[in-house]
Amino acid sequence: xxxxEKFNELVAAFSALPTIxxxxxxxxAYHVCIKDPLLGSKLAYHIEExxxxxxxxxxxxxxxxxxxxxxxxxxxxxxxxxxxxxxxxDVLVLEDSRSYDGLYFVLDDTSEExxxxxxxxxxxxxxxxxxxxxxxxxxxxxxxxxxxxKLKDLNLSFSQIAQGIPSGVSLENVDFxxxxxxxxxxxxxx
Amino acid sequence: xxxxEKFNELVAAFSALPTIxxxxxxxxAYHVCIKDPLLGSKLAYHIEExxxxxxxxxxxxxxxxxxxxxxxxxxxxxxxxxxxxxxxxDVLVLEDSRSYDGLYFVLDDTSEExxxxxxxxxxxxxxxxxxxxxxxxxxxxxxxxxxxxKLKDLNLSFSQIAQGIPSGVSLENVDFxxxxxxxxxxxxxx
Numbered sequence: 441x442x443x444x445e446k447f448n449e450l451v452a453a454f455s456a457l458p459t460i461x462x463x464x465x466x467x468x469a470y471h472v473c474i475k476d477p478l479l480g481s482k483l484a485y486h487i488e489e490x491x492x493x494x495x496x497x498x499x500x501x502x503x504x505x506x507x508x509x510x511x512x513x514x515x516x517x518x519x520x521x522x523x524x525x526x527x528x529x530d531v532l533v534l535e536d537s538r539s540y541d542g543l544y545f546v547l548d549d550t551s552e553e554x555x556x557x558x559x560x561x562x563x564x565x566x567x568x569x570x571x572x573x574x575x576x577x578x579x580x581x582x583x584x585x586x587x588x589x590k591l592k593d594l595n596l597s598f599s600q601i602a603q604g605i606p607s608g609v610s611l612e613n614v615d616f617x618x619x620x621x622x623x624x625x626x627x628x629x630x
Numbered sequence: 631x632x633x634x635e636k637f638n639e640l641v642a643a644f645s646a647l648p649t650i651x652x653x654x655x656x657x658x659a660y661h662v663c664i665k666d667p668l669l670g671s672k673l674a675y676h677i678e679e680x681x682x683x684x685x686x687x688x689x690x691x692x693x694x695x696x697x698x699x700x701x702x703x704x705x706x707x708x709x710x711x712x713x714x715x716x717x718x719x720d721v722l723v724l725e726d727s728r729s730y731d732g733l734y735f736v737l738d739d740t741s742e743e744x745x746x747x748x749x750x751x752x753x754x755x756x757x758x759x760x761x762x763x764x765x766x767x768x769x770x771x772x773x774x775x776x777x778x779x780k781l782k783d784l785n786l787s788f789s790q791i792a793q794g795i796p797s798g799v800s801l802e803n804v805d806f807x808x809x810x811x812x813x814x815x816x817x818x819x820x
Contacts, residue, residue, distance in 0.1 A: 441693075441700070441721075441722050441725045441726065442700050442725075443694065443695060443696075443699065443700030444684070444693055444694070444695060444700070444722075445695070446676070446679050446680045446683045446684060446695060447680050447684055447693060447695075449676045449679075449680075450673075450676040450677060450679075450680045453669065453672050453673040453676045454673065456669055456673075457658055457661060457662070457669070457673075458657065458658070458661055459654065459657070460658075464649065466719070466722065467648065467649070467719075468647055468648070468650075469680070470719050470722075471647060471648055472647070472677050472680075472681070473677070473680040473681055473684050474684070474693070474718065474719075477681045479643065479646055479647070480677050480678075480680075480681050481677070481678065481681060482643050483640075483643040483644065483646075483647075483674075483677060484673075484674040484675075484677040484678045485674075486636070486639050486640040486643045487640060487662050487663070487670050487671070487673060487674040488670075488671065488674045489636050489639075489640075490636045490637050490639075490640045490659070490662075490663040490670075491662070491663055491667045491670050491671060493636045494634070494636060494637055494663050494664070503631075503634055503637060503664070504633065504634070505633060505634060505635070505636060505637075506633075509633065510631070510632050510633030510634070528664065529656070529657075529660050529664075531631070532631050532634075532656065532660075535631045535632075536631065
């Protein structure tokens with residue numbers, strides 16, 4: 441609306457966020473500005489604080505407030521296994537699930553520098569297993585193969601996150617690639 | 631995740647917004663903090679600026695950066711008609727539609743003070759028509775009736791936003807109340 445330049449800029453900033461459309465942006469802008477300015481101030485403060493404080497762990501690349509992240513600096517984690525993910529967001533998801541107690545390595549690109557970092561992390565932690573937890577896609581198999589090749593002299597075992605049908609999803613709603621893999625990787629019942 | 635208190639607080643602030651769930655909050659926090667910190671800083675700045683600058687128009691109650699909003703201070707608007715809405719957000723929506731050129735009045739409650747403000751606005755602008763644009767609900771008819779009673783000595787004409795079926799929505803998807811009103815308010819073809 442004309443004459444509300446500040447407000448229009450706020451709406452524009454909200455709608456630049458992923459998955460936020462014009463109508464949602466207007467609703468959110470109105471909420472933080474008029475309905476709940478206290479929440480608005482809090483949100484603005486936490487955005488600035490997070491940008492200032494959150495960096496990448498120097499060893500594994502996960503999000504951290506310190507040089508080393510909580511996982512890397514925790515001596516009780518299982519140092520025998522490193523889980524390789526493509527995005528530091530995946531570490532948050534896996535940690536939230538509380539189903540994994542090893543280390544992580546964020547491989548956001550396959551540059552030589554990243555491979556050297558991974559090798560030195562493996563040697564430093566005397567790791568014996570590399571566990572790939574990639575989002576399945578056309579190039580994830582290629583990256584797995586590439587990393588295996590690069591590390592084959594280290595005498596590691598390699599594993600990959602299980603693929604199949606998610607729980608609670610009926611077969612008709614599963615795409616054909618997942619269905620195909622779920623059938624060919626079927627597990628034996630004891 | 632443990633050890634990421636700043637980030638967790640940011641996720642919590644995002645998920646306190648309306649219609650933003652835990653997963654969306656995580657995605658948004660990650661985006662403003664890691665993927666696009668420039669957008670993050672911009673968003674934080676615009677939230678603070680908007681909270682500081684946006685107030686209510688002293689005449690009509692719509693959002694404004696000045697004492698009087700753009701609509702009230704625009705002498706080219708039609709002062710004969712005042713559109714009464716329940717929320718200042720509705721003014722933004724109606725202005726965006728560019729289908730109305732009169733004045734507005736935000737009636738967020740039916741307090742005596744608000745009625746006095748509305749009366750003085752009507753007298754000051756020599757308004758002749760009051761146009762209700764309420765979200766239809768159980769109490770909107772009661773509020774319309776209440777306002778009509780309060781203003782009956784001013785010799786005004788009253789109108790209300792047309793109800794019916796929205797364009798592009800098939801009949802099977804229209805609720806019964808709307809369908810009933812759309813039938814009883816059917817318009818004559820010329």
